[in-house]
Amino acid sequence: MTRPTQQTINGPARPATDAVRVLAVGGEAGPGPLQSLRQWAADLSVELEWAADLPRATRLLAGGQWDLVLAVLGDRSDEELAWWVDALRGAPGGPRLIALADRPSMGLALRAEKLGVLDVLALPLQREALANAIARVRSAATEVALPLPTVVDADAHGHYALVGQSPAMLDVYKLMARVAHSTVTVLIQGESGTGKEVVARTIHQHGPAPGPFVAVNCAAIPENLLESELFGHEKGAFTGAVARKIGRFEQAGGGTLFLDEIADMSLSLQAKILRAVQEREIERVGGGESIPVTVRLIAATNRDLQEAIAQGRFREDLYYRLAVVTLQLPRLIDRGDDLLLLIGHFARQFGERYGKRIDALSDRALELLRNHQWVGNVRELRNVIERAAIVVSDGTLRSEHLPDELRAEEPGVPERSAGVLPTLAEAEARHITRVLSHTGGQIGAAAEILGIHRNTLTRKMKEYGL
């Protein structure tokens, strides 16, 4: 539904010889562990400032642009690391962090990697290690600007735009066009953030039902309130029912009711939904009267409903009522160049919101965005671009505007100990961390991917301090 305009230009690049501005934060006792740094500064073309403690460092960070922060971690290194990552988020200049610790553990190094910390170095600081890190900061500063595609489709505007022209999305559009003109019930399946609600809205907009589009997020609403949210309640039906409430089924009368994350509904509520779908009437909570309702139902889920049926968590009869037509949405990583179109679309959308003109993307930023796994799909991309739009200053989205987690995935970044091959344990620990990151910390899912028992994984996590 959208077409990019293609052109490539070379934007201004920062000279690799520019002085790197470094803020060293050395704890209460003075510059001790960083003493040699002062001697190396001129030689490494580093402009060095030193802050004795966190409050002073915070003042200096707020007052100027920094490229790099060298922070000495104390006894509570994990907590301090998390604090630093938080403190540097959104700091002017987007400084990278190098954490320094007496004897950095493997767990600390892996956590740092996950948080996007540039490096963890052991104290006393070695000149070569610092020089390598500074070289990485310098190389990151050399980026080429590429123009962002202009989204030209008339439909691609507003919060609910459907953007994309990949073969996977074209298949979706074709099926949408077929179902839109009827009032048939549709089940939309797809991973989190693939745009299920956007598709549902588009089907409604192009459909025959003149009434409103009403969306209910079944995963968001507390279980004990979901029934009254859907069917409404009479005043005094339960504690907190301070007035009569018209439920979403009634609100959607003559239009479309979109039930998002339908698999999150309890079995008893599923039975009530089934009754409403079959008999086309509902009863308010605390009311005895049957109320006729005429709505088109579109349901969505990110779960495998067949599996939920097999496990007895989802009613089979309701599934067949809902899945008259099933639409499967593709993952963002399966949508090829749609990524670039979506970046362009969101850059324009958030540029307008924050009063900025964003028309270019650096080559390094594009590479990072292409290499990311996008577990949260389009919603995650949208968040990343919004965050970047807030901090961008010159119309070009660069790698420094992207979250640390993405920057940590930079390809070609040398391993921590350049030239030294990791031990088997280091490699294993790193891989476990990546898988855990992919599963959002879910041990069961991670064990499944790794092909080991969850107890074995728990033991290894403990062993590696993860």
Add this chain to the structure above:
Amino acid sequence: MRVEQAWRLLPNLEALVPLRGLLLSSARPDERVQWGSGGPYLTIGKRDVEPGELERSMGPVLAGVAEHIAALYKAYVEALERQERNDAPGAVTALVGAGRLEERVGRLSQARAWYEVALALAEALQDRRPEIDTLLAIGHVCLALGQYAEGARYYQRALVLSEAEFDQAGAVDASVGLGNAAFERAEWAGARAWYSRALRLTEAGNDRLRLGRITHRLGLLDRRQGDLTAAGENLRRARECFEGLDGGAALEMARVLDAQGELDAALGRPGPAAAAFREALAWVRRDQHDAGLDVTIRLHLAELLLDTGRWLEAEEEMRRAEQLAITSNQTRGLVQIYTLLGTLRGRQGDETGFVFFEQAIALCRALEGPLLDDARVYHAYGLFRQVCGGPDEARAYLERARGIFRSLGVDAEVERVEAALRSSHDVNTPAAGAG
């Protein structure tokens, strides 16, 4: 299993309070929910809890509980021994110590029970200093419980005794306590009189910590009264007092910077306000981390971002505060965070934001904390409902908030709620304004 489901299986027994805390702190979000359409509405109730993980984490929690109870028992035994040795002041100190232990873990009503036992003993002594200390302790815990009038009565008694005993530090602390009680009830003139009295008594000595605390409170009072220049001056003085002080002053500094951030925000200076909040967070980290204060400062920062339309950043800050509140068991902080998240959704015109208020109300019920918290949630919920549908519900929540504020004697809040009720009435009866 979802926390909201696990919670239903847990009876409301005092012995299980640490388990409830553990349930919260070990709850983790399901990644599918985080990035799913339910992600923006994720609350503690929608997080997952694993029985196995709960069991694994039980050891340290039970050890902590045992340690706390052992310390209480020990304090009690010490009180008995002192009493047997005719050392009643020592017995009072031991009992007050037990109360302080309870206060440290947030068991305020239990702390008060210890202090009351100590007070009964202290009242019979010839030496009045233990009684002064105990009265100050009860006054403090009453204010923390939102019992302002009662707290003021204890502070008043402490002041009278301190003056009779020429205990200047006691008189200063009692005056500050009386000022705080008046401040919380929006009795600005009374608060100023008490703080000024404390200031006069302190300026004679060289107690920089107390001086800093009083000027900090005066700064807060100036801001509430709208004198922003005087507020800035008092906060600057407070910072000067705390600069360079060792031991414990880092948290005082954090509080002053937090107040400075709020002042800058009121002056329409979001940049300096954000910088002050960030520095306050750094001070919180410097010595001993106070998670409750950390959460409070982050909430103020989030409010600033919310008021300047930086919604994404506001939400991120609230989510960081939420994570901290969950892992450090700051349930009251969670109530405030969800109230603010609901307010954010209200500004975005997002009706589903009601889930945050419902979660905050559920937490208030489970926590049985100060009624003031409940009132604040209902107030914000009423304002949300005014914007996002449900005028009847809006009125009902606002009336509930007004009732609680009125019962606590917080007149300034009653006025604010009444103003909201009037605007709600005007909206619903256009003819009234048309005549």
